[in-house]
Amino acid sequence: MDGNLNALTTVFTEFYYWVTVVFMFLIHVGFCMYEVGASRARNHMHTLMKNIMIIPLVTVTFFFFGWWIYWAFPNFPFWGGLDAEAGSANLPWADTMATNLGDRITGVFWAAFLLFSWTAASIVSGSVIERIRSSALWVHAVMIGSVWWIIDAAWGWHYGGWMVRLLGYHDAYASGVIHAIAGGYALGVIMVLGPRLGKFAKDGTPRDIPPHNPWLLTIGIFLIYTGFWGFYAACNVPAISPEAIDGQITGVTWTATNIYLAPTTLSAITFNFLMSLSGGLMAAYVVSKGDAFWTFSGGLAGIITASAGNDLYHPIQAMIIAAIGVVIVYKLHYWVERRFKLDDAVGAVAVHGYAGFVGLVISGFVLWGVPSSPYEGYATINPVGQITGAVIMFFVLGFLPGWILAKIQSAAGVLRIPEEVELQGLDYAEHHAYEDAKAAIIAADKEELAARGVAAK
Amino acid sequence: MSTNGYTNWAVDLAEVGPIYPFQGYEVLMVIVGVVFWIGWHRIQFVREGEHLEKARHTGDAEKVKAQLERY
Numbered sequence: 001m002d003g004n005l006n007a008l009t010t011v012f013t014e015f016y017y018w019v020t021v022v023f024m025f026l027i028h029v030g031f032c033m034y035e036v037g038a039s040r041a042r043n044h045m046h047t048l049m050k051n052i053m054i055i056p057l058v059t060v061t062f063f064f065f066g067w068w069i070y071w072a073f074p075n076f077p078f079w080g081g082l083d084a085e086a087g088s089a090n091l092p093w094a095d096t097m098a099t100n101l102g103d104r105i106t107g108v109f110w111a112a113f114l115l116f117s118w119t120a121a122s123i124v125s126g127s128v129i130e131r132i133r134s135s136a137l138w139v140h141a142v143m144i145g146s147v148w149w150i151i152d153a154a155w156g157w158h159y160g161g162w163m164v165r166l167l168g169y170h171d172a173y174a175s176g177v178i179h180a181i182a183g184g185y186a187l188g189v190i191m192v193l194g195p196r197l198g199k200f201a202k203d204g205t206p207r208d209i210p211p212h213n214p215w216l217l218t219i220g221i222f223l224i225y226t227g228f229w230g231f232y233a234a235c236n237v238p239a240i241s242p243e244a245i246d247g248q249i250t251g252v253t254w255t256a257t258n259i260y261l262a263p264t265t266l267s268a269i270t271f272n273f274l275m276s277l278s279g280g281l282m283a284a285y286v287v288s289k290g291d292a293f294w295t296f297s298g299g300l301a302g303i304i305t306a307s308a309g310n311d312l313y314h315p316i317q318a319m320i321i322a323a324i325g326v327v328i329v330y331k332l333h334y335w336v337e338r339r340f341k342l343d344d345a346v347g348a349v350a351v352h353g354y355a356g357f358v359g360l361v362i363s364g365f366v367l368w369g370v371p372s373s374p375y376e377g378y379a380t381i382n383p384v385g386q387i388t389g390a391v392i393m394f395f396v397l398g399f400l401p402g403w404i405l406a407k408i409q410s411a412a413g414v415l416r417i418p419e420e421v422e423l424q425g426l427d428y429a430e431h432h433a434y435e436d437a438k439a440a441i442i443a444a445d446k447e448e449l450a451a452r453g454v455a456a457k
Numbered sequence: 458m459s460t461n462g463y464t465n466w467a468v469d470l471a472e473v474g475p476i477y478p479f480q481g482y483e484v485l486m487v488i489v490g491v492v493f494w495i496g497w498h499r500i501q502f503v504r505e506g507e508h509l510e511k512a513r514h515t516g517d518a519e520k521v522k523a524q525l526e527r528y
Contacts, residue, residue, distance in 0.1 A: 042524045060494050064487065092490070093483035095475040102474040133509070135502040212528060414506070421509055424516040425524050429508070432520065 009239060010104060016238045017108040023230020024115035028055065030223030031122040035129055037216030038346050040209075042425025043130045050134045054121045057138050058145035062114045064092050066146035070113065073154035079162040112234045113153070116178055119231070121145035123182035124402070126346035128189055130196050131422055136406075136415045143405060144185050144398075152177050152397045156389055159261050159373065168379030169389040170372045172258040173235050173269070173307035175359035176393035183353015184398025186344070192406035193415060195343030197422050206337050209345070211293070221296040225277065228303060232269050232310075235259055247374030260373045264311035275315040276306035279322035287330045297347055298326045301355040305329075308356075308386070309363035312370060321362050329354045353394060360390040 032051045039047040058066075072087030089096045089106070096103040097110070121141035128137060156163035157177045163169035171177050200206055211217050237257045242249040245261045255263045280302015281295055288294035303310075305325025306318040313321070333350035336342055344350065364386025372381050379385060409415035417426065458464075460478035479486075 040528050064491060092487045098475060099477045100475045101470055133505060135505045417509055418513045420513045420516055424521040428524060429512055
């Protein structure tokens with residue numbers, strides 16, 4: 001860190017991303033609360049544990065290989081080889097991936113991306129509650145969290161990624177690279193996993209399985225909104241000079257940028273985050289006729305729909321795009337449920353997958369011709385690039401890998417819990433042990449009290 | 458003797474790089490880490506399979522009914 005300005009920028013950037021990581025932790029807290037609130041009492045502890053253990057499993061695998069994939073894969077395998085040079089500093093045995101006074105930022109960047117990985121895995125976790133084996137879900141968590149999403153990030157969420165360069169792909173706050181891929185992956189898994197017992201009547205009519213604890217759901221989704229602030233901030237570079245960007249920007253004015261190092265402002269994302277949240281809430285309230293949970297989820301779906309272009313949209317555009325997305329998502333969710341008999345327990349496929357997909361498509365038209373990058377020779381944003389990108393995210397890197405792995409697990413008989421266990425509840429053994437332990441300690445205390453009573457007399 | 462190569466901080470920090478212990482053994486540490494990770498999955502997978510198989514046969518009809526009523 002030579003020079004005071006460089007030192008100050010480095011320390012500020014370290015701190016900035018460090019704070020975003022802390023905020024993003026709230027997304028995971030929110031997902032845990034939402035899943036537990038949505039599950040029935042007889043499955044609470046397993047549902048919670050299933051989501052909590054995503055944290056360590058995705059963390060260690062993201063250390064072992066996920067972070068290296070991001071730096072080595074921007075053009076691999078179709079448009080070039082692995083970028084060994086950029087990848088080498090991010091291998092798990094590199095000295096920059098540890099306590100190193102010569103590198104103060106790698107760990108903080110790693111963590112910011114890692115929290116996105118948890119989110120991707122957690123989105124899948126919600127849709128499969130109450131019937132998937134934890135061991136099966138945790139393999140999916142590693143695959144979506146430390147392999148598939150980070151490949152899509154290398155391709156479409158990296159300043160040198162081939163999708164950005166050749167397609168003009170633009171996805172500033174991850175409509176596609178997190179939400180569409182995770183929703184698509186979840187769809188692939190639930191298609192093989194099947195619905196919960198009782199979800200569909202014999203004539204195929206879907207039954208509602210109401211949440212056990214609506215207040216947990218409410219607090220959960222508000223925590224997800226809160227964490228989403230950190231997520232938005234983490235997608236930006238807070239302050240960088242044109243010289244450091246080394247692109248086509250002229251002059252000496254420092255700026256905030258999106259992940260592609262193209263200029264935006266924190267003011268813009270603050271306007272647009274809140275306006276897209278509002279558009280989503282308002283549209284969801286109307287389309288669901290005031291259903292509380294669809295309204296809350298609609299706020300989230302609204303942000304997700306607008307996220308691809310929220311670095312550039314006008315706030316009113318963000319609001320309207322969010323509202324349009326939510327209406328499509330709501331209608332599509334119920335159509336898919338009825339048509340294909342799919343049980344998406346928390347609406348994750350819809351809120352994340354469909355909203356992300358629709359958001360990418362809309363942004364291709366609204367931002368048509370806008371530069372996706374500050375670098376020369378890159379394609380500009382266009383509908384074909386964005387639609388192609390949406391298909392790659394949702395189907396190619398999301399749906400297909402999830403469906404194939406779930407098929408393998410299903411064929412091996414290790415995907416779904418036995419029906420008897422599903423009926424009695426995953427926590428049956430724990431509840432049983434709890435009741436027995438409670439009865440035993442109460443009996444022991446009564447015995448002790450009786451013995452003392454006798455002694456006192 | 459020091460496990461990280463420094464016995465005091467009388468140094469110019471611009472010249473200092475890694476300061477974790479046992480530098481040079483990074484690949485070995487990664488191997489240990491990967492074994493720990495894969496081993497965890499193996500242990501959990503086997504235990505869950507046994508637990509679910511046992512649970513299939515332990516459901517007391519009355520208690521299961523009570524669980525269903527409890528929602």
